Amino acid sequence: MELESKKIGVYFLCSPAVMQNAVQRQGQTLKSGNKPKRLGELLLEAGNISQDELEVAVRKQRVDRLRLSPVFHMLSDPELAAISKRFEEVSIEPSKQFIIQDEPDPTLYILASGRVEVYRTTLDGQHIHIAFVEPPEPIGEMGYFQGGIRNASVRAVGNVQLLQANYSDLTHYFEYVPRVAHEFMKIVEHRKYETEQIFQNKPQ
Numbered sequence: 001m002e003l004e005s006k007k008i009g010v011y012f013l014c015s016p017a018v019m020q021n022a023v024q025r026q027g028q029t030l031k032s033g034n035k036p037k038r039l040g041e042l043l044l045e046a047g048n049i050s051q052d053e054l055e056v057a058v059r060k061q062r063v064d065r066l067r068l069s070p071v072f073h074m075l076s077d078p079e080l081a082a083i084s085k086r087f088e089e090v091s092i093e094p095s096k097q098f099i100i101q102d103e104p105d106p107t108l109y110i111l112a113s114g115r116v117e118v119y120r121t122t123l124d125g126q127h128i129h130i131a132f133v134e135p136p137e138p139i140g141e142m143g144y145f146q147g148g149i150r151n152a153s154v155r156a157v158g159n160v161q162l163l164q165a166n167y168s169d170l171t172h173y174f175e176y177v178p179r180v181a182h183e184f185m186k187i188v189e190h191r192k193y194e195t196e197q198i199f200q201n202k203p204q
Helices: 016-031 039-045 051-068 077-084 171-176 178-200
Strands: 088-092 097-099 107-113 116-121 127-133 153-156 160-166
Touching (some): 051 077, 051 107, 051 160, 127 178, 171 178
Antiparallel strands (some): 088 160, 107 160, 116 153
């Protein structure tokens, strides 16, 4: 079941009218063909929130997003607050490929909103669909044990919001925090099994 995180607006103490005005401005920018600013940026520019309030809201949302993740859901609030400092937010446009098969990329992603496709490309250019992934699943976990080399590509199906962190910043949790290590390995083994089944059942 898809579990998308709360929208950033939930974390701001603004009136519905102020929020609606910011959303309208965001939509107008999108219609004009320009890249829309994030809601927090618009509220900050308009003087509706302070820089401190924006940073607090982003931190709270990031912690909640990590709490939904099957990798980190068992951590306490202080532990989530600590590990959240290792992550940052990133937005991906529709159809954009952000993980490239066979290339190095030492990054773990947590899908916060949207949908992505995992696929492989054969030597003759054939596209082999592996899976669609939805929130709050991790992406790129297999590369942790492969020196960061990707064994598949990933593209955004629509607009996608991710949290990203370098593997090296998560080593402590994956190797010395049993609760996280156990859940992480469960996901890795499950994804590995699913991928192997796809290729075993693929017509020759």
